[in-house]
Amino acid sequence: MESLINSLVTQVKSGNREAFEGLVEIYKDKIYRLCYRMVGDRHEAEDLAQEAFVRAFVNIDKYSGSYKFSTWLYRIATNLCIDRLRKRKPDYSMDAEIPGTEGATLYSQVADADPLPEEEVEEREKRDHLQQEIMKLPEKYRTAILLKYIEDMSLEEISSVMDLPVPTVKTRIHRGREALKKAYKKVAKSR
Amino acid sequence: MSCESEEYMDLIDKALDGEITAEEQAELDRHMESCENCREHYHALKEIIFEMKEASPVVAPAHFTENVMKMLPEVKKRSMPAQ
Numbered sequence: 001m002e003s004l005i006n007s008l009v010t011q012v013k014s015g016n017r018e019a020f021e022g023l024v025e026i027y028k029d030k031i032y033r034l035c036y037r038m039v040g041d042r043h044e045a046e047d048l049a050q051e052a053f054v055r056a057f058v059n060i061d062k063y064s065g066s067y068k069f070s071t072w073l074y075r076i077a078t079n080l081c082i083d084r085l086r087k088r089k090p091d092y093s094m095d096a097e098i099p100g101t102e103g104a105t106l107y108s109q110v111a112d113a114d115p116l117p118e119e120e121v122e123e124r125e126k127r128d129h130l131q132q133e134i135m136k137l138p139e140k141y142r143t144a145i146l147l148k149y150i151e152d153m154s155l156e157e158i159s160s161v162m163d164l165p166v167p168t169v170k171t172r173i174h175r176g177r178e179a180l181k182k183a184y185k186k187v188a189k190s191r
Numbered sequence: 192m193s194c195e196s197e198e199y200m201d202l203i204d205k206a207l208d209g210e211i212t213a214e215e216q217a218e219l220d221r222h223m224e225s226c227e228n229c230r231e232h233y234h235a236l237k238e239i240i241f242e243m244k245e246a247s248p249v250v251a252p253a254h255f256t257e258n259v260m261k262m263l264p265e266v267k268k269r270s271m272p273a274q
Contacts, residue, residue: 017263024256032251046252053259130242149243174204181235 005069012060024053027070030151031077037146038081040135048084052077067160074151074161078143085139133183141176148173199226203233207240 005026011019031052036045055076056063063072134142147158159166202219205211211219223230 017260020263021256021260024259028251028255028259029249032255033249036249042252046255049251049255050259050262054262054264057263126242127246130239130246134243145243149240150246152244170208173208177207177236177239180239181232184239185235 002068006065009060009063009065009069012057020053020057023056023069027073028053030070031073034074034077034146034151035081037131037134037150038078038139038142039084040131044084048080049077052080055080068157071157071160074147074153075163078147078161082139082143130180130184133180136183137176137179141172141179144169144172145176145180199229200232203229203236206233207236 005023008019008022012023028049032045032049035048035052036042039045039048052073056073059076063069134145137145143162144158147153147161148155153161155166155169158169162169164172199219199222202211202215202222206216206219219229219233223233
């Protein structure tokens with residue numbers, strides 16, 4: 001897989017547009033998912049993921065190959081998401097309706113079309129809730145938590161994506177999951 | 192904080208990070224047998240991690256690749272600013 005990716009990157013660098021299509025195909029789900037988990041809105045996620053790929057294409061000569069192409073791509077995507085979240089802030093309140101709830105609509109549509117067993121509905125509610133809690137995390141914890149648990153990256157990789165030392169990444173993961181645990185507990189109790 | 196002892200909190204973090212030694216794990220297990228707080232803390236964190244990993248798959252929308260390809264600048268310029 002790595003050699004295929006490197007070969008595609010080389011082809012794009014030498015001006016082969018079509019080769020970029022291969023790279024988009026390989027990474028589109030991962031990058032879209034990361035954007036969705038970061039911003040909690042499908043349309044925004046699509047927009048951001050597309051922009052990430054366009055930027056990667058335009059700046060492909062800046063990718064040196066000293067780390068994995070995916071790391072570079074993830075870095076572009078997380079930075080775009082963080083920028084977007086920061087711009088959103090003025091009219092973005094922690095208590096306001098959470099954009100992450102859009103996922104709930106998606107799930108409800110599926111549920112309407114084909115009634116689900118009760119346990120599955122509960123399971124989905126739990127996941128929607130988790131996405132909402134992830135959305136409430138400060139972005140620095142959110143990024144670390146998502147890369148670690150949703151993208152299953154190693155601490156070293158996350159450290160390259162976030163451009164932070166490994167111990168800092170670790171601390172953010174610990175604090176992030178601690179915060180999620182607290183939020184989760186509160187809801188479990190109120191049920 | 193679930194338990195008075197920072198030491199066990201560190202061990203729990205280590206266990207969840209997959210960095211705990213067999214010896215430390217045994218020590219943590221022994222402690223958790225008697226300490227309900229730590230036991231709860233550990234299992235709650237484990238559940239959160241499990242939930243996150245199990246989170247339903249999200250895939251890119253239809254025509255994603257096609258749309259990206261359409262958005263690419265016509266001629267790839269060598270030195271476009273990164274912004």
